[in-house]
Amino acid sequence: MAVHRQPGTVLTDHTFTVPLDHGAPDGEQIEIYAREVVAPGREHDRLPWLLYLQGGPGGRSPRPLGADGWLPRALQDYRVLLLDQRGTGRSSPASRQTLPARGDAAAQADYLAHFRADSIVRDCEVIRRGLVGEDERWSVLGQSFGGFCAITYLSFAAEGLREVLITGGLPGLRSSADDVYRAAYPRIEHKNLAHYERYPDDIQVVREIVRLLDGSEAALPGGGRLTPEAFQSLGLMLGSGNGSHTLHYLIEDAFVPGQSRPVLSDSFLSEVQGHLSFAGNPLYAVLHEATYGQRSVSPDGTGWAAERVRGSFPQFEARGRLAGEEPVLFTGETIHPWMFTTDPALSPLRETAELLARREQWPDLYDPAQLARNEVPVAAAIYHDDMYVDTADSLATARTVRNLRTWVTDEYEHDGLRVSGGQVLDRLVRMVRGEI
Template sequence: MASVVARLISQSKPYLVPGKLLVKELWFEVPLDHSKPKGQTIKLFARSAIRYEKPIVESSEVVQRPYLLFLQGGPGHGAPAPQDSTLSKHMLDRGYELLLLDQRGTGFSCPISAHTLARVGGAHEQADYLKLFRADTLVKDSEAVRRCLTEDFPPEKKKWTTFGQSFGGMMTLTYLSFAPEGLRECFITGGLGSLDKGPEEVYQVTYQRVMERNRAYYSKFPQDVKAVKDIAEKIRELGGEKGVPLPAGGLLTIKRFLMLGLHLGMDGGLDTVHNFIIRMKADLDNFGVFSHATLNALEQDGAWDTDPIYALLHEPCWCFGPGVAGRWAAERVGQGIQEYQWLKNDWPGPAALGDQPLFFSGEMIFTFHFETCSELIKLRETADILANYDEWPSLYNIEQLGKNEVPVYAASYNDMYVDAGLARITASRIKGIKVFETNVLFHSALRAKPDEVFRELLALRDDTID
């Protein structure tokens, strides 16, 4: 991959944060379109961190540590601050300098919103702009930043290590496909996405995982079978055809309520959903309506309005190359599943289910996201254009992955979002990969159970398998 070199605009003086971390803030400039290196540019923000040890005698010597780049999940979420990253605790003692880069469009790196997109132009201009925010371009940004930071490093330190969580793991596969020369080693957690299955095929599998988690939920909380349907009926009663108004301008409909199922694939996710049900039922029992606090919590849940890339580019993440379009695949596939008839506009309502539970959705994006979320409502036309676009650049080079020489260490989970069976197929196509596979950890294990994850990943790297 031919790569430009990012321009380092500024870097702060190092400062201490809790955890004995010495942090710097860095700003870079890269082309908006890497095929036009002299065209429009955008700014990227990153923080670097090293372990701080107060020396007996201060030294002026500049230490060039090998970099470890964290590739955040999403897409559309900014990187955590160093003191909030589990990598700071588990990887810095191994001599790395951690780089937490806000991917373009997220965090402080030229963030995407309805307001910032309006500056680009109309829906077609916005869609063309967003086509430059997928993993293929994010890898080019990363390579540009790497080449900038290591420009005066000795050859043995120019390559860097990457650590990809979820979407960051899929991005790692793109990196290994097109720019392996920049990589020393790669860690992947919950991110061995399919290399050649489009959104429709992926959702046919992941809906099965979501239904398994729904059954687990109602097995743990059988009383919620009735409570969830009662809440859904009350939403319809209070909101009519449009929905219950939410504090920031969104609308609470039955469909939006069932988006709470996104939590079901996370550690503790069953309890997170149940807590929402307790809260909503308590409001109805006490007042007959939902309180402002509850409506606010529902509206903020999922960060739909603050991280719009997640909804806009979620299905395009699975569009692995030319000829593949999402075309609202999650909605189409779901409408063909008995448990998800509520996705149809002529669904009669919860009463039609009888004794059967009302199932929550999972990590799927639907047209109703762009009818009920205040920020996304403004971007519906743009979303439709992206959903029907089928000229995406290739995300993976399967031939290159089959002759890969970069060490890759991965953790694959009991995962509602990235199916373990599909992950196993992907792993079989990457030469030299080592995989820790378990059915007792969930997608969020990097945050929820980091000690277990790092123990297994580092054993793959440091120990031998006989």
């Protein structure tokens, strides 16, 4: 095991072997990577473990740069394990570069069907028993999709849990993908209107960008294509604390000054490329809607729900907005089939994604009956104006999970854990201990 030291932290690499399919434990095995983090001088202390489950799906665990973000608060009480969930980071990564070795698109889809929250939780249990001990419980901190995983954990393997902390990640237990997006588009529209109220000059610039792209899509430096729909998807950033400001600064540098006709600047296209490419987390696109698939809720699968539901919200049709004077609306956390034609990191996975969208009878991810009798202490931060996770769904779930306490706040957006300097984590720790 490699050990590294950074200011304020001691980092230890761990690699584990787990079954691809936990229903066939003697079958194919994959590797899972995790990074242990502990405060200097406490390497040999008997500290409780805190497993961190990252948002996503498809997001690797954070790469710490010393004691930054929420880590200093966590390291006061815990030995932290930053898990690269299966298929991400250093855990048997799944991408356009690795998946062809599985075979054709059907084989790839069958493989990726094992990369949802239920399999991640079973991985965690293998790791817990090997690292912490068969009879030792650990704590879990779940951010966003990591919170979804934590609720799956409570549903099917609560015996491994000491306490659970969730930030922006209480899912709707009975919400289909269609339900999720029918609730999401109005929230996204609200975030757009708030952005344009803050930066009214962006209204005209965005219209000019869309008009230009409607006439001739632009080539991105990484080989992708910038279409009006792709440009709209930059609205994903509107759900973070500084996302509106970041989007504004991007928009204000869109055009090369002093030209006889509108020309998109290289700096703009380069920055857009960084925001739009799924090269670093392809599973986010490939498996996003599958995270909502449950046979008891939507036995027919997800079927590109975000694209289908968008038809009920014509205000998001960019070209239609150009015909009038209303601002063009950005979209948000929505995945669409066209992304698998405009992004080179996704285009080889187009057929695989199509098969996953058509896949039926996804296993259930939550057990409401078990959650109703839950005995593990749970504390959850619910962000009142969260663009990514529906507040009504989160509150409904909170009411059905026994032993769960909520903190509803509009002080932070969805990224509150990361940007609060440990304050969000500190409050949840004190809540789960009954100190507040």
